Amino acid sequence: MKLGSITETLRLAFRNGKVKAGTAVLFFLLLLAAAGPVLTPYQPLKYTGEPSLPPSPRHPLGTNMFGYDVFSQTVYGLRSSILVGFLGGAIATLIGVLIGFVAGYKGGLVDEGLMVLTNILLVIPTLALLIVIAAYLPYRGIVVESVIIGLTSWPWTARAVRAQTLALRQRDFVLVARMSGESPLAIILGEIAPNMLSYIFMVFILQFGGAILNAVGLDFIGLGPTRGVSLGIILQQAVLWNAIQLGLWWWAIPPGLVIALLLTSLYMVNTGLDEVFNPRLRGD
Amino acid sequence: MREEVLRVDGLKVWYSVGGSYVKAVDGVSFTVYRGEVFGIAGESGCGKSTLVSSLVLLKPPMRHMGGRALFHGKDLFSMSGEELRKIRYKGISIIPQFALDALSPTKRIRDIILDLAAVHEPNLTKREVLERAEERLRLVSLSPKVLDMYPVELSGGMRQRAVLVVSTLFNPELLIADEVTSALDVTTQRVVLELLLEFLKAGIIGSIVAVTHDIASLYQIADRMMIMYAGKVVEIGPAEELVKRPRHPYTQALISSIPSLGVTYKEKRLSGLKGSPPNLRDPPPGCRFAPRCPYAFERCGEEPPAVELGGGHVFYCWLGVR
Amino acid sequence: MALLRLEDVTKVFRTGLFGGQEIRAVEDVTMEVKEGEIVSLVGESGSGKTTIARMILRFYRPTKGRIYYKGRDVWRLRGDEVKWYYSEVQGIFQDPYSSFNPIHRVERILYKTLHHFHPSLGGRGVEERIREAIERVGLHPGDVLGKYPHQLSGGQLQRLSIARALLVEPSLIIADEPVSMLDASTRIDVLNIFADLRDKEGLSVLMIGHDILLANYVSDRVVVLYKGNIVEEGPAKPVFVNPLHPYTGMLLESIPRLDKKWEKRLEEKAEEEEYTAYRLKGCRFAPRCPAARKICFEAKPPTLKLEERSVACWIYSDYGEKS
Ligand SMILES: Nc1ncnc2c1ncn2[C@@H]1O[C@H](COP(=O)(O)OP(=O)(O)OP(=O)(O)O)[C@@H](O)[C@H]1O
Numbered sequence: 002m003k004l005g006s007i008t009e010t011l012r013l014a015f016r017n018g019k020v021k022a023g024t025a026v027l028f029f030l031l032l033l034a035a036a037g038p039v040l041t042p043y044q045p046l047k048y049t050g051e052p053s054l055p056p057s058p059r060h061p062l063g064t065n066m067f068g069y070d071v072f073s074q075t076v077y078g079l080r081s082s083i084l085v086g087f088l089g090g091a092i093a094t095l096i097g098v099l100i101g102f103v104a105g106y107k108g109g110l111v112d113e114g115l116m117v118l119t120n121i122l123l124v125i126p127t128l129a130l131l132i133v134i135a136a137y138l139p140y141r142g143i144v145v146e147s148v149i150i151g152l153t154s155w156p157w158t159a160r161a162v163r164a165q166t167l168a169l170r171q172r173d174f175v176l177v178a179r180m181s182g183e184s185p186l187a188i189i190l191g192e193i194a195p196n197m198l199s200y201i202f203m204v205f206i207l208q209f210g211g212a213i214l215n216a217v218g219l220d221f222i223g224l225g226p227t228r229g230v231s232l233g234i235i236l237q238q239a240v241l242w243n244a245i246q247l248g249l250w251w252w253a254i255p256p257g258l259v260i261a262l263l264l265t266s267l268y269m270v271n272t273g274l275d276e277v278f279n280p281r282l283r284g285d
Numbered sequence: 286m287r288e289e290v291l292r293v294d295g296l297k298v299w300y301s302v303g304g305s306y307v308k309a310v311d312g313v314s315f316t317v318y319r320g321e322v323f324g325i326a327g328e329s330g331c332g333k334s335t336l337v338s339s340l341v342l343l344k345p346p347m348r349h350m351g352g353r354a355l356f357h358g359k360d361l362f363s364m365s366g367e368e369l370r371k372i373r374y375k376g377i378s379i380i381p382q383f384a385l386d387a388l389s390p391t392k393r394i395r396d397i398i399l400d401l402a403a404v405h406e407p408n409l410t411k412r413e414v415l416e417r418a419e420e421r422l423r424l425v426s427l428s429p430k431v432l433d434m435y436p437v438e439l440s441g442g443m444r445q446r447a448v449l450v451v452s453t454l455f456n457p458e459l460l461i462a463d464e465v466t467s468a469l470d471v472t473t474q475r476v477v478l479e480l481l482l483e484f485l486k487a488g489i490i491g492s493i494v495a496v497t498h499d500i501a502s503l504y505q506i507a508d509r510m511m512i513m514y515a516g517k518v519v520e521i522g523p524a525e526e527l528v529k530r531p532r533h534p535y536t537q538a539l540i541s542s543i544p545s546l547g548v549t550y551k552e553k554r555l556s557g558l559k560g561s562p563p564n565l566r567d568p569p570p571g572c573r574f575a576p577r578c579p580y581a582f583e584r585c586g587e588e589p590p591a592v593e594l595g596g597g598h599v600f601y602c603w604l605g606v607r
Numbered sequence: 608m609a610l611l612r613l614e615d616v617t618k619v620f621r622t623g624l625f626g627g628q629e630i631r632a633v634e635d636v637t638m639e640v641k642e643g644e645i646v647s648l649v650g651e652s653g654s655g656k657t658t659i660a661r662m663i664l665r666f667y668r669p670t671k672g673r674i675y676y677k678g679r680d681v682w683r684l685r686g687d688e689v690k691w692y693y694s695e696v697q698g699i700f701q702d703p704y705s706s707f708n709p710i711h712r713v714e715r716i717l718y719k720t721l722h723h724f725h726p727s728l729g730g731r732g733v734e735e736r737i738r739e740a741i742e743r744v745g746l747h748p749g750d751v752l753g754k755y756p757h758q759l760s761g762g763q764l765q766r767l768s769i770a771r772a773l774l775v776e777p778s779l780i781i782a783d784e785p786v787s788m789l790d791a792s793t794r795i796d797v798l799n800i801f802a803d804l805r806d807k808e809g810l811s812v813l814m815i816g817h818d819i820l821l822a823n824y825v826s827d828r829v830v831v832l833y834k835g836n837i838v839e840e841g842p843a844k845p846v847f848v849n850p851l852h853p854y855t856g857m858l859l860e861s862i863p864r865l866d867k868k869w870e871k872r873l874e875e876k877a878e879e880e881e882y883t884a885y886r887l888k889g890c891r892f893a894p895r896c897p898a899a900r901k902i903c904f905e906a907k908p909p910t911l912k913l914e915e916r917s918v919a920c921w922i923y924s925d926y927g928e929k930s
Pocket residue numbers: 300302307309327328329330331332333334335336345346382464498565
């Protein structure tokens with residue numbers, strides 16, 4: 002890929018059906034999240050006066066057992082899920098890329114040390130670690146949750162970026178830069194990183210989805226934000242109060258569907274971009 | 286009269302990029318006869334690969350802008366995709382440039398061969414295909430064990446031999462070999478080129494079109510040669526004639542820039558061509574070599590004439606009619 | 608004293624692909640490059656030429672042996688000494704396209720090089736130096752400045768690679784197959800650049816390649832490498848006219864020439880497995896050698912010195928003094 006023509010790359014990317022479809026869905030969800038407060042007169046955690054109402058023009062997704070409007074809960078939940086995805090994904094990508102670069106480029110003892118750390122984190126199940134950390138924090142907001150997730154889910158990114166860096170490090174133009182007196186930092190930032198932009202972008206999308214999924218998991222077992230609403234918390238509540246068994250399907254199905262839609266669209270963008278950037282998969 | 290296998294007539298194949306055209310092949314004519322090795326040489330970027338690859342597959346942004354290519358009398362450019370696919374491998378088989386990297390890295394040689402056979406020789410059983418493959422591998426001094434290996438496990442020379450076996454497995458009437466030896470060292474180059482000739486003699490291949498920028502190695506195997514410059518033919522003739530008595534100034538320059546045996550810098554400083562080839566989006570009118578030609582004069586701004594020297598030796602230059 | 612000296616340099620690669628196999632890609636190589644001379648290192652693909660170049664340029668650490676530049680151990684340099692080393696020794700690689708970062712304009716690395724090695728130059732001075740270097744390798748600055756690598760031809764890029772190396776004003780250039788990806792007409796020009804610099808400015812070059820014809824054209828001495836072993840070495844002319852080692856002979860015979868066609872098929876034994884030669888106790892060329900005898904497979908041939916030349920082959924075991 003040549004940076005000289007970002008537009009060209011974008012054009013190529015948007016010729017791919019999966020990228021197109023995934024981006025469209027993603028765009029729709031973002032719009033929904035952004036415009037949410039305008040679309041609904043209700044606060045997500047405010048009693049509307051009528052519990053357990055089925056969907057109606059006044060409450061498009063009905064209300065739950067406590068009389069909260071499910072649509073506004075879902076829209077606000079979507080906002081926090083996207084925030085978690087963005088923040089958690091960004092933190093994980095940043096740490097992972099940084100450690101991957103340094104380990105891959107420096108090699109030797111630095112590499113070994115960093116990889117030991119990475120591998121330890123990699124074998125401990127992320128969720129278990131999250132549970133422990135979350136359990137120690139009595140007050141947790143969405144941001145805290147994102148940071149916890151970000152700090153624990155970078156290891157596979159670090160490994161992948163390290164492998165890519167190792168390969169790029171032996172490329173002739175990197176060797177030329179070394180002979181030209183460039184410092185390691187300048188080489189990483191000026192020669193290696195720009196060649197991995199597309200890859201890093203794809204990693205970020207995966208981390209984005211991963212963070213959302215992790216957050217849902219945490220919320221579901223009751224370790225989510227102590228205040229506020231998220232898609233995971235809605236689901237948790239719905240299950241806790243036997244929504245399905247009591248016939249309140251509108252309480253459980255829509256938030257689950259939104260999560261599925263969000264993750265599927267991210268996955269589609271990712272595999273689509275993979276096909277674009279990885280010519281071997283493109284098929285003649 | 287010799288049997289014509291391929292006759293290319295005034296062929297133009299351009300690249301359409303960003304509203305303008307790269308005139309990579311711009312009015313090329315030549316004929317390939319049965320049983321011969323026809324060599325195409327010229328410097329990098331002169332359109333050799335465009336020419337030969339357009340014959341088997343017109344890939345965008347490539348565009349056919351005129352002329353014909355008759356394979357046994359049928360125009361390749363008016364054939365349907367289905368017809369073209371049918372003659373691929375059995376009629377015309379091409380070893381594309383960089384074929385070494387083109388072998389699917391995740392498939393064993395055996396699977397590459399079987400997949401091709403399923404498409405192009407559906408009547409053969411797997412056993413028959415593999416038996417033939419083993420026999421051919423032995424012919425190129427490779428062990429049948431190669432069948433179970435992945436392309437990356439083979440050295441450059443071994444891989445090039447494997448590619449040769451794969452692309453000639455269905456006994457093509459015409460093999461187009463685009464720079465098959467350019468990435469190899471001299472000894473391996475010689476081995477591979479000699480194998481090509483052997484396949485021709487054994488009747489596995491009907492005729493060969495060999496493409497390269499290395500005129501010296503082409504001379505070793507070619508019966509007739511064509512020299513291209515910036516999308517046009519400058520000279521065609523029997524290899525011996527063309528190398529010993531080149532007439533076009535470009536051919537002369539090309540040949541004199543190759544040190545003959547034992548020439549050294551200290552004793553005789555050779556010189557390459559001055560300047561660089563023209564931009565094919567906007568080539569100079571008339572002879573395209575004129576801007577670099579030491580003998581250029583006014584007439585060269587007009588389309589140069591074909592000068593026939595007998596014996597099939599032709600060159601396109603105003604010097605020939607002065 | 609030699610400018611560059613390799614002493615018993617060995618490089619062992621371990622590869623997972625072949626079941627944890629060990630490849631002695633370079634084995635006990637001892638050679639020198641003197642001031643103001645062009646030495647050609649020739650050998651076929653996989654003979655270890657690039658590995659040697661990269662060890663000299665401090666990209667691969669030798670498994671064994673030492674490399675000295677101006678008497679100093681290249682692999683013991685620290686900090687500023689490394690910078691000093693690159694101000695004296697520069698490299699040029701085979702593939703001009705991969706030598707330039709595809710996402711930057713080509714002149715960027717030239718500016719960086721000047722900035723690091725001649726920091727005192729002012730803005731005007733820098734521009735001038737770069738134009739000068741580009742013209743010195745036979746290019747017009749206007750044709751190449753501001754372009755991305757994919758917009759230039761291989762020949763133009765390779766000349767720019769040389770221009771970059773020359774900006775440093777090095778005493779020694781390690782050129783790894785600088786012309787093998789170029790057209791015949793461009794090749795000679797690039798070789799002439801090196802030869803002119805040697806004659807005018809006393810530059811030394813270690814020129815790597817597989818074309819012994821080109822090696823003979825520019826170089827003062829030739830070193831022939833086969834699968835990591837030096838098989839023959841000597842002044843270019845005698846090696847070329849009268850090769851001593853059967854492998855050198857085979858290299859000469861394979862050169863495509865315009866004054867003569869190859870006659871019979873190259874006499875060579877089939878080489879089934881690429882890696883058996885590396886496990887051989889004896890001469891690594893023995894499996895392909897038309898003149899191989901029993902002893903060739905059993906023991907390493909001694910290196911024989913005959914005046915300025917040397918050869919490692921059992922054919923000559925009866926003559927000369929052994930070293
Ligand atoms: N896809 C493309 N789009 C635009 N121009 C192209 C494309 N492919 C090739 N060209 C241009 O067409 C011309 C001919 O290219 P071609 O690959 O046929 O040359 P060649 O003679 O095979 O060179 P080489 O010896 O380097 O293989 C060149 O100027 C090249 O830049």
